[in-house]
Amino acid sequence: MSTVDLAAFVRDIPDFPRPGIVFKDITPLLLDAGALDAAVAELATLARPLTVDFVVAAEARGFILGGALARALDAGFIPARKPGKLPSATVTARYALEYGIDALELHSDALAGGARVLVHDDLLATGGTARALCELVVGLGAEVVACSFLIELSFLGGRRKLAPYPVHALIDYPE
Numbered sequence: 001m002s003t004v005d006l007a008a009f010v011r012d013i014p015d016f017p018r019p020g021i022v023f024k025d026i027t028p029l030l031l032d033a034g035a036l037d038a039a040v041a042e043l044a045t046l047a048r049p050l051t052v053d054f055v056v057a058a059e060a061r062g063f064i065l066g067g068a069l070a071r072a073l074d075a076g077f078i079p080a081r082k083p084g085k086l087p088s089a090t091v092t093a094r095y096a097l098e099y100g101i102d103a104l105e106l107h108s109d110a111l112a113g114g115a116r117v118l119v120h121d122d123l124l125a126t127g128g129t130a131r132a133l134c135e136l137v138v139g140l141g142a143e144v145v146a147c148s149f150l151i152e153l154s155f156l157g158g159r160r161k162l163a164p165y166p167v168h169a170l171i172d173y174p175e
Contacts, residue, residue, distance in 0.1 A: 004038035007171045010151065024123055024151050024173070030064065039170060040065060043120070043148050044072035046168040050145045053115040054078050056137055058104055058129050059085070062121040065150060069120055078111065080104040080133055091139060093132035104132055111142040124149040124169060127161030134165060 009029035016023040029035045043065065054076045057066025063079060070077035083092060083103050090105040111117065119133045124147070134144045144165050152159065152169035159167045 004035055006035060006039055006042075006150070009035045010171065024153075026061065026064075026122055026150060029150075036068075039150055040068045040072055042170050043069050043150070043168070047073055047118050047146065047148060050118065051116055052118045052145060054111065054142070055118045055120050056080055056106070056111075056133055057120040058133060061123070065122060066120040069118075069148070073118070075118070078106060078117075080106055080136070091136055093136050095128035095132035096126065102129070104129070104136070106136050106140065108140070111137060111140040113141060115142040116145045117142045119144055119147045119165075120149070121147075122150045124152040124158045124162075124167065125156050127156075127158030130158070131161045134162065 006029060009032055011025045011028055013023040013025050029039060052073050052075045055066050055070035056078045057063050058080045059082050067077050083105055086105055086107055089108045091108050092103055092105045094101060094103045117137045119130055119137065121130055124130060130147050137144050146166040146168060147162050149169040151171045153173050155175050
């Protein structure tokens, strides 16, 4: 693991996107080349033994590290987009956020034949987004080998929603 304190590059934005939510802003981490490199390298170190064929990542912040992570793992990258953003036939999963309902789509021909998939997002909160991605991946005939995150808000219990999949997070906020 790196010696970079990744948590030092995450800032809190209170009351965003609504009152009572403390948004974990990763922009300072993205602005620092050393922190960005350390985050991708640490995620890749956790995932490399899993022999990943594809990284599936959620729009939009999941794309940032998800694409870089796929490159570091010599794997393909599959974007999970908001409804209406993909140009071909899709499958859709709806899920609850800690502050609302949302949906993600994958191209219906993106996965098949038992491909080994790492589901990635920037943050694990209640687990709804990642669980929806896992269901899409499995529904397309692939295998979820693990879920990875830059940040986990462990006090929200999202990890439980992802059982039985292994969950890896680089930064934990227990409260």
